[in-house]
Amino acid sequence: MTSPSRSLEAMRAGAPLVQCITNYVAMNFAANVLLAAGAAPAMVHDAEESGEFAAVAGALTVNIGTLSPRWVAGMVEAIDGATGAGKPWVLDPVACFATGLRRETTTKLMQLRPTIVRGNASEILAIAGESSSGQGVDAGDSVQAAEAAARKVAQEAGSVVAVTGAVDFVTDGARGVWITGGSPMMPRVTATGCALTCLVGAYAAVVEDPLDATVGALAHFAAAGEMAGDGVSGPGSFSVAFLDALMAVGPESLGAARVRAA
Ligand SMILES: Nc1ncnc2c1ncn2[C@@H]1O[C@H](COP(=O)(O)OP(=O)(O)OP(=O)(O)O)[C@@H](O)[C@H]1O
Numbered sequence: 317m318t319s320p321s322r323s324l325e326a327m328r329a330g331a332p333l334v335q336c337i338t339n340y341v342a343m344n345f346a347a348n349v350l351l352a353a354g355a356a357p358a359m360v361h362d363a364e365e366s367g368e369f370a371a372v373a374g375a376l377t378v379n380i381g382t383l384s385p386r387w388v389a390g391m392v393e394a395i396d397g398a399t400g401a402g403k404p405w406v407l408d409p410v411a412c413f414a415t416g417l418r419r420e421t422t423t424k425l426m427q428l429r430p431t432i433v434r435g436n437a438s439e440i441l442a443i444a445g446e447s448s449s450g451q452g453v454d455a456g457d458s459v460q461a462a463e464a465a466a467r468k469v470a471q472e473a474g475s476v477v478a479v480t481g482a483v484d485f486v487t488d489g490a491r492g493v494w495i496t497g498g499s500p501m502m503p504r505v506t507a508t509g510c511a512l513t514c515l516v517g518a519y520a521a522v523v524e525d526p527l528d529a530t531v532g533a534l535a536h537f538a539a540a541g542e543m544a545g546d547g548v549s550g551p552g553s554f555s556v557a558f559l560d561a562l563m564a565v566g567p568e569s570l571g572a573a574r575v576r577a578a
Pocket residue numbers: 410435436437453454455480481482483484497498499500501502503505506507508509510511512534537538541
């Protein structure tokens with residue numbers, strides 16, 4: 317196993333180029349999150365170029381937050397490009413339970429076998445075919461309630477599945493890991509989860525085992541969230557402090573204390 321501390325060092329040393337297909341809400345914040353953490357973002361989503369770009373990026377992330385058929389075409393081209401070049405790709409199934417277009421697109425993208433799926437509890441329950449209480453892009457279910465669903469999706473899809481919330485759970489269908497930390501301010505800042513998905517891509521570009529890569533990215537967020545949450549007065553100052561903390565976090569902050577095998 318690659319420890320989260322070693323994964324952080326590898327990510328910073330490699331400064332991987334990550335192709336992020338993410339939503340209009342998240343684009344700027346997610347790019348800043350990657351730069352602060354130590355990676356290099358590129359938001360490239362149109363079908364005219366997304367496949368070509370995926371072959372040169374270290375990893376691809378695909379987020380369905382502000383979806384349209386034209387975006388889906390760009391996603392499929394990019395996934396083909398990444399898969400053809402042997403690069404990992406990460407799916408963020410934003411509000412996949414909410415509309416027909418989101419349900420159909422999520423089913424189609426799951427069939428293309430994402431290396432990693434990162435969502436909130438309501439999204440992962442929905443992919444597993446279970447009822448969920450999500451409200452738009454926000455989760456209405458606990459991470460604990462989605463543990464079995466995450467294991468099932470991981471086994472059926474052959475993907476690593478990460479469920480995030482007040483605590484985080486990651487599984488490859490056999491192994492399971494819990495990660496603690498973060499701040500209650502994190503869900504008060506939009507696109508925190510979307511930005512995390514992009515950071516999971518950065519770790520997956522340099523850490524061979526997708527489970528280890530995912531745990532590294534989630535531990536990095538947990539440590540930075542905790543650091544930034546100390547003494548801030550609200551979501552606005554938290555989001556600024558969080559970017560600073562993503563850069564300030566070092567390998568010593570990602571110790572065994574916040575990562576526990578299930
Ligand atoms: N109550 C909380 N306490 C601590 N950390 C939290 C809490 N809620 C979420 N987080 C952290 O926030 C990050 C984003 O996870 P979250 O599950 O909120 O994503 P999301 O619902 O997909 O967000 P969005 O769709 O707004 O981008 C993760 O690192 C998670 O651990």
